[in-house]
Amino acid sequence: TSAYSSPAKSLGDPGITPLSPSHIVKDSDAEDAVEQLFLVVVAIDFGTTSSGYAYSFTKEPECIHVMRRWEGGDPGVSNQKTPTTILLTPERKFHSFGYAARDFYHDLDPTESKHWLYFEKFKMKLHTTGNLTMETDLTAANGKKVKALEIFAYALQFFKEQALKELSDQGGSDFENTEVRWVITVPAIWKQPAKQFMRQAAYKAGMASPENPEQLIIALEPEAASIYCRKLRLHQMIDLSSRAPVNGYSPSDTIGTAFTQGKEHVRRNRQSRTFMVENVIGEIWSELEEGDRYIVVDSGGGTVDMTVHQIRLPEGHLKELYKATGGPYGSLGVDYEFEKLLCKIFGEDFIEQFKIKRPAAWVDLMIAFESRKRAAAPDRTNPLNITLPFSFIDYYKKFRGHSVEHALRKSNVDFVKWSSQGMLRMSPDAMNALFKPTIDQIVQHLSEVFDKPEVTNVKFLFLVGGFAESPLLQQAVQSAFGSRCRVIIPQDVGLTILKGAVLFGLDPAVIKVRRSPLTYGVGVLNRFVEGKHPPEKLLVKDGTRWCTDVFDKFISADQSVALGETVTRSYTPAKPSQLVIVINIYSSEQDGVSFITEPGVKKCGTLRLDLTGTDASVPSRREIKTLMQFGDTEIKAMAVDVATSKSVKVGIDFLNY
Numbered sequence: 224t225s226a227y228s229s230p231a232k233s234l235g236d237p238g239i240t241p242l243s244p245s246h247i248v249k250d251s252d253a254e255d256a257v258e259q260l261f262l263v264v265v266a267i268d269f270g271t272t273s274s275g276y277a278y279s280f281t282k283e284p285e286c287i288h289v290m291r292r293w294e295g296g297d298p299g300v301s302n303q304k305t306p307t308t309i310l311l312t313p314e315r316k317f318h319s320f321g322y323a324a325r326d327f328y329h330d331l332d333p334t335e336s337k338h339w340l341y342f343e344k345f346k347m348k349l350h351t352t353g354n355l356t357m358e359t360d361l362t363a364a365n366g367k368k369v370k371a372l373e374i375f376a377y378a379l380q381f382f383k384e385q386a387l388k389e390l391s392d393q394g395g396s397d398f399e400n401t402e403v404r405w406v407i408t409v410p411a412i413w414k415q416p417a418k419q420f421m422r423q424a425a426y427k428a429g430m431a432s433p434e435n436p437e438q439l440i441i442a443l444e445p446e447a448a449s450i451y452c453r454k455l456r457l458h459q460m461i462d463l464s465s466r467a468p469v470n471g472y473s474p475s476d477t478i479g480t481a482f483t484q485g486k487e488h489v490r491r492n493r494q495s496r497t498f499m500v501e502n503v504i505g506e507i508w509s510e511l512e513e514g515d516r517y518i519v520v521d522s523g524g525g526t527v528d529m530t531v532h533q534i535r536l537p538e539g540h541l542k543e544l545y546k547a548t549g550g551p552y553g554s555l556g557v558d559y560e561f562e563k564l565l566c567k568i569f570g571e572d573f574i575e576q577f578k579i580k581r582p583a584a585w586v587d588l589m590i591a592f593e594s595r596k597r598a599a600a601p602d603r604t605n606p607l608n609i610t611l612p613f614s615f616i617d618y619y620k621k622f623r624g625h626s627v628e629h630a631l632r633k634s635n636v637d638f639v640k641w642s643s644q645g646m647l648r649m650s651p652d653a654m655n656a657l658f659k660p661t662i663d664q665i666v667q668h669l670s671e672v673f674d675k676p677e678v679t680n681v682k683f684l685f686l687v688g689g690f691a692e693s694p695l696l697q698q699a700v701q702s703a704f705g706s707r708c709r710v711i712i713p714q715d716v717g718l719t720i721l722k723g724a725v726l727f728g729l730d731p732a733v734i735k736v737r738r739s740p741l742t743y744g745v746g747v748l749n750r751f752v753e754g755k756h757p758p759e760k761l762l763v764k765d766g767t768r769w770c771t772d773v774f775d776k777f778i779s780a781d782q783s784v785a786l787g788e789t790v791t792r793s794y795t796p797a798k799p800s801q802l803v804i805v806i807n808i809y810s811s812e813q814d815g816v817s818f819i820t821e822p823g824v825k826k827c828g829t830l831r832l833d834l835t836g837t838d839a840s841v842p843s844r845r846e847i848k849t850l851m852q853f854g855d856t857e858i859k860a861m862a863v864d865v866a867t868s869k870s871v872k873v874g875i876d877f878l879n880y
Contacts, residue, residue: 226621238748239794239806241775242846251876255831261404265386266442266724268408269378269421269617271346271525271553273689274321275304276386277721279628284729286431287722290389304689304717307346309378315369320381325590327366328584336583337365342374343586344555347525349417356878364582375424379407383430386574404438406728408720410526411443412549415741415810415827416877423878434872442727444720445521445530448687451723452519452713463701463710473629517683518708520669520700522690525553528667532676547689548672556598556661556689561592564657568634573622584614598652600694607645607654616645655695662699669700673707681708682790687719739784741810743827743858743875744776746819748797760818773814774809774824777851783813784853793865794847804847806830806862808875828875830862 265278277289305321312318312330318339319327328617340363348361348371360368383400390398409421420439425431431438488541516533528549566574578585588611595607615628623630631641638653672678686700691712703711712717727733751768762769779792796804808828809819816824832847846865851858858875 237795238746238769238771239847240748240750240797241770242793242795242844261438262402263390263398264404264406264725264728265390266406266408266447266721266728267379267386268384268444268721269346269382270304270307270523270689270725271344271555272307272580272656273524273717274305274307274378274382275383275718275721277718277725278390279725281729282725286724290385290723291719306343307378308343309345309374310342311340311363311369311377311382313340315340317377318383320378320696325586325755329586331583333581333583339863340365340367340369341582341586342369342527344376345371347551347555349413349420349849355414355420357420361656363677364578364586367577372420372424372427375421376427379428379430380424383428400429401438403430404728405441406440406442406724408442408444408447408724409530410521410523410549411445411530413877414524414877419877433874440731441727442724443530444523444688445528447720447723447727448521448685449519449530449532449723450726451719452482452685452687452711454516454726463697463705463712466827513819516678516681517685518669518672518678519685519687520682521549521688522665522686523553523688524555524690525551527552527668527688528689529669529672530728531672531681548667548668550664552661552664552668554661554693556664557596557657558589558592558655560660561596563654564636564639568636569619569627569630570623570641573619575620576622581614581618583611583703584612584618587612590614595649595654596657597692599651599658601698602653603654606640606648606650608642608644608648610646613645635829654657658693658695662696665696665698666703669704673704673872684710686710686712687716689717691716737784737853739778739780739782739853742776742814742816743808743810744774744778744816745792745794745849746807746809747773747775747794749773764797772818774811774818774819774821776816778853779814780812789850789852791848791850794849795844796847799844802833802835803832804832804862804864806832806847806849808851808860808873810877812873825877827877828860828873830860830871830873832862832864832869832871834864834867834869 261281263278263280265276266278275290277287279287306325307321308328309320310318310324310326318324324341325343327338328339331339342361342363345361348359349355357372359371361371361374362368383405387398387400387403390403391421405425407421409418409423422436422439422441425439426433514533514574516531518529518531519528521528562574588609591610591612595609598607611627617629619627630640630649631639638650638656640648642648683796684700684704686697690696697710697712704710746769746770749756750764751770756770760770760772763773775792777792778784794806806829807819807826808830809824809826811821811824813821813823818824819826823862830849834845848863848865850861850863852860857871860875861870861872863870
C-alpha cells in the first residue's frame with residue numbers, strides 16, 4: 224500500500240462503480256466543432272538556443288514566409304532565427320529579446336548589469352524539472368529568481384507582437400490576433416506537464432484563451448519536421464548516402480561541399496524569405512510505399528528527439544509507430560564540454576567567479592566559441608582560434624596573480640595553446656573531442672531505437688534541427704547507420720521544424736495515429752472479491768463489500784490512438800441516492816496499474832457532476848457515461864448523466880494537482 228491512506232475511505236465518498244460491459248466507441252463526428260476560419264497560420268519555433276516564427280496565409284498555403292531579418296546577428300552564424308535570450312529591467316519588466324537583449328546586456332556597465340535579469344537557454348528547465356508547476360522558478364544570470372511562466376509568457380508575447388506587426392505592415396492594415404491560428408512547437412519527449420505549461424504561457428501572452436483553445440495548437444517538433452520532409456524535392460536536400468562510399472564510409476569533404484552548394488542555393492533565395500512548398504508529394508516521398516517506415520531525428524540545442532513514422536496511403540497520412548524517445552543530447556552538451564575544458568585549464572573556482580562577476584564577458588566568450596563550434600568538421604586540419612575577452616585575461620591575472628598564458632603552459636592540456644594575439648588556439652582534435660560525448664549519446668540512443676522490433680526495415684533517416692548542420696554529427700550518423708537506411712538532411716535544416724509547423728497548422732489532421740505517452744484511467748469501486756483483492760482495500764457501505772481505489776483503465780501507455788478517438792465507459796453511483804458524482808482521472812507511465820495508490824500514479828483531472836434538482840423519476844441505476852477524447856497534444860474528458868443529459872467537461876491538467 225502507499226504512504227497515504229485510501230483516498231476513497233478518507234473522503235467517505237461513495238464513489239462510482241463500472242456498469243459492465245465497458246466499450247470503446249470510435250466516434251469521429253461527434254466532436255466536429257465548427258471550424259473557425261483563420262486568415263493566417265503563424266508557427267513559433269521556441270528553441271533552447273534560438274527561436275523564430277514563420278507564417279502562411281490560408282488562401283495561399285503553398286507559400287511559407289519566414290520572419291524578417293532581425294537587427295544584430297553573429298559572425299559565422301547566418302540564419303533567420305534569433306537567440307532565445309530575454310532581458311528584464313531591474314524592476315522585472317520586459318525589456319528585450321534575442322540579439323537586442325544580448326547586445327544591450329553586454330553594453331551595460333558591470334556595476335549596472337548585475338541588477339538586470341538576463342535569461343538564456345531557459346527552455347531546458349521545462350525538460351529537467353520533475354515536478355513542474357505554475358510556480359516553478361528560473362534563475363537569471365545574476366542569480367535572481369523569476370517565475371518560469373512569466374518568462375515564457377513574455378517571450379511568446381514578444382513573438383506575437385513581432386508577427387502581428389509584420390503581418391500588419393505587409394497587409395497595410397492592422398492585423399487582429401483573432402485572425403491568427405498560432406502553432407507552438409515543443410519536443411515530443413517532453414512530459415505532459417511541460418506541454419500544458421506552454422499552453423498556459425501562451426494564454427498568459429494573449430494568443431488564445433481557455434474559452435477558445437482551438438486558436439492554439441501545440442505541435443510536436445519531430446512531427447512538424449516529418450510533415451515538411453514529405454514535401455522535399457531532390458534539390459532541397461542532401462542525401463549523405465548517395466556519395467560514393469570509400470570502404471563503406473563517405474569522404475567527409477563531399478559532405479562539406481554539398482552543404483556549401485546547398486547554402487548558396489538557400490542564400491540566393493534568402494532575399495525573398497518565402498519558401499514555396501509544392502502541393503505535391505516530394506520525389507523522395509514518391510519512393511515510399513504504403514507501410515514504409517522512416518525515422519526523424521530532431522537534434523536541436525537542448526534535446527534530441529526521435530520519432531518513427533509509417534506512411535498510410537493514399538493521402539500519405541502519418542502513423543507514429545514507436546513512441547517518441549530521446550534526451551538532453553543537444554548541442555548545448557558541446558558548450559558544457561568547452562566549459563569543463565576551461566575549468567581544467569583555469570580552475571573551476573575562477574570560472575565560477577568570472578561568470579558571476581563578469582556575466583556579459585562570459586556571454587561574449589560563449590558567442591566566440593559558438594562561431595568556432597560551427598567551423599568544426601571531420602577533415603579540418605588547421606587550428607580553431609577562440610578570442611578571449613580582455614576582461615577574462617585581466618580578471619584572471621587579478622584572481623590568480625599570474626597570466627593566462629602561464630595557466631595554459633602549466634595546465635598540460637596539450638592540444639590547447641595560447642596565441643600571441645590573445646586567443647586560445649585549439650587543434651581540430653581538441654574541438655572534435657568536445658563534440659564526442661554528445662554525438663556518442665545520440666548514436667547510442669539511435670542504435671537502441673533501431674534494435675526495437677517496431678523499427679525494423681526503416682527506409683530513411685531524416686536528420687533535422689540546428690545541430691544537424693554539424694558535419695561531425697552528420698558523419699557519425701552516416702557511418703553508424705548508412706548501411707541500414709538512407710540518411711537525408713533537408714537543406715535549410717534549421718528551419719525544417721518551423722516550416723513543418725506551419726503546414727501542420729494549415730492541416731492538423733495530417734497526423735492520424737499517435738502513441739499515448741501515458742496510461743489513463745479513473746478511480747472506481749469494484750465488488751470486493753475474497754482472495755483476489757487485498758484486504759486493506761475492503762470498504763463496507765450499506766452492507767455491500769467494496770474494493771476501493773481500483774484503477775479502471777481507459778487507455779494504456781504506448782497504445783495507438785487515432786486523432787479524435789473517444790473512449791467511453793459507463794459507471795453508476797455506488798449509492799443510488801447520490802446526487803454529486805465525482806470522477807477522478809489518473810495517469811501513470813506504467814502499463815499494468817491496478818490501484819490508484821500505486822507509486823507513479825498521478826491525479827490529473829476531476830469531473831464533478833452535480834445532479835441535484837433533477838427529476839426524481841430517475842431509474843434506480845443511474846448511468847453516467849464518461850468519455851475521454853485523445854489525439855491532439857491535449858486530452859479532454861467529459862461525464863454525462865444519460866437520463867437527464869446533464870454533462871460536465873474538463874481538460875486534463877498536469878500542473879495543478
